[in-house]
Amino acid sequence: MVTSSEDGTVKIWDTRSGHIQRNYSHGVPVNDVVIHPNQGELISCDRGGNVRIWDLGENKCSHQLVPEEDKSVASVTVATDGSLLCAAVSNSVHGAVYVWRLITVRDVTSLVPVTKFKAHGTYITRVLLSPDVRHLATCSADHTARIWAVDLENTVQQADLDSIEEEDQESAGFELEQELDGHQRWVWDCAFSADSAYLVTACSDHYARLWELQSKTIIRQYNGHHRGAVCVALNDYSETR
Template sequence: MPPSRGNPAPRHDMSVILVTGSYDHEIRFWEAWSGICSRTIARTGEAGQVNRLAISPDKRLLAAAIHKKINIYEIGSTSSDPIATLEAHTGNITAVCFHSEGKWLVTGSEDGTIKIWDLRTSQLFNNYDNSSPVNDVVIHPNQGELISCDQAGRVKLWDLSQNICQQELTPVHDLPMRSVTMAADGSLLIAGNNKGIIYVWKLHDENSGPPRFQAVTKFRAHNKYVTRCLLSPDAKYLATCSADTTVKIWTMTHNWEFHEDKVLVGHQRWVWDCAFSADSAYLITASSDHTARLWDMSSGESVRQYNGHHKAAVCCALHDGAG
C-alpha cells in the first residue's frame, strides 16, 4: 500500500492498482491514499452491472465480469474499450480470477459452469459442469486445482490435470454457500453461507491417495448473509463481509478456533466485497452505500473513503505487490 500517510503515492503511481465496480455500470480506478478517482471506464449504453473484478499478476490487465461476459481492459491505457471480450456463459458471472502466469482466466457463473479461458487467443479452453449455480471460485495456490462453492451448499475441489472433481464438501444441503477462500500455503479452506455461518477445513495428508480436507470447526460470523470471506495473505486475519453492513476481522487460535478481533463499522448498507493489501496491513471494502473504504488492520479504523459511484459498489480489486 502507499508508503505513509504524510507521503502519498504519486498521481500516476502504478505500484498500487485499486479498482471498484458498481451497478452504475462504471469501473473506477483510484489513487489509494489520496482517494482521488484517476480513471473511469463508463460503459455508456452497455447492459449489465459489474459483478467481479480481477487484476492480472503482472498488473497489465483488468478482467471485469459484466453480467454474462468478461471484458479485458489494459490497465495502462486510457481507453474505455476492452482489448478482448470473452463470451460463452449463459448466466450471470459470479467469479473471475487469473492463473499465476496471467495466461489463463477462470470464471464461474449462475449457469452452473466453471470455464477456463486462454487469454493468448481469447478462446474458451475448458469447461466444468457444476450442475448448480456457482457463487465463487478461487484458484488453489498450487495452480493445479480450483475450489468452488454453489447454491446447493457444496464446496468442490477440481483437479485441472484430470478434469474431475476430486472432493466435495457439503455441510448443509441446499443452503447456498456464498464465498470461499484458501490460505496461501493451501493448508486451510474456509467458506461462508447465507445464514452467516463460516466453515473451516484443514488439509489432511493421507498415506495413499490425494490430500483431502477435513472439517475442523464452524462458527456464526453474522446473523445475516455472508457475502464474502477472505483470508489475508499472511493468514493472520479472516475478513467476513455481510448484509448486516459490517465487516468482521477474525484471528485463529492454535487449536483452529476463530476469535473476533475487530468489527469494522462505517458502511451504511450491505458490504459485498473486500481485498487485502499484500502485507495484510490494509483492507479495501465495497458496499451498497455507493462507497468503498480503506481500513487499517492494526486500528480497525476507516482511513479513506472512495466516493463517486452512483449506485451500489459491489466489487473491488487491489494489487499492491510485485508486478
C-alpha cells in the same frame, strides 16, 4: 483466466486465443471460484450448497462438500500456503464459516474438518483469508465487515459442535478481533493489503473504504460510483520501479 457463472459452470479460458480450455458443471448457479496456490486445483461453490474441488491434472471433481443442506455457499477462500479452506454458508438469519485443513501427500489432497462458527446473523457475502493466514475477513448484509483471528489450536472442533446450541456457536470458532461498522448498507467484497495490515471494503452505499486494521480507522473513502460497489481488487504486490 477462470470464470464462474449463473449458468452453473466454471470455465477456464486461454487468454490469448479466447478459447475455452476446460468446462466444469455445477448444475446450479456458481457463486465463487478460487485457484489453489499449487495451480493444479480450482475450488468453487454454488447456490445449491456445494463446495467442489476440481483436479486440473485429472480434469475431474476430486472432492464435493455440502456444509449445510439447502443453504447457499456464497464464498470460498484458500490460504496462500495452501493449508486452509474456508467457506461462507448463509441465509437470511444465519451466516456461518466452515474451516478445513488441506493436506496434500504425494499430490493427493485430503480435507480435514477443523471448525465452524456463526459469523453473522444474516447473509455472508464474502470470506477472505489474509496473506499471512493470521486473519479471516467476512462481509455481510448486516452492514459490517468482521475480522477474525485464525487460531486452529483454541477452537472447538467441528466434531464437537453438535452438542453446542446454535446461538453459542459464534464463540466456538475463531475469535472476533474487530468489527468494521462504518458502512451504511450491505458489504459485498473485501481485499487485504500484501502485509495484511489494511483492508478495502466495497459497499452498497456506493463507497469503497480503506481501513487500517490495527486502529480500526478509515484511512480513505472512494466514492466515484453512482450505484453500489460490489467488487474490489487491490494491487499491492508490485515492486517499486
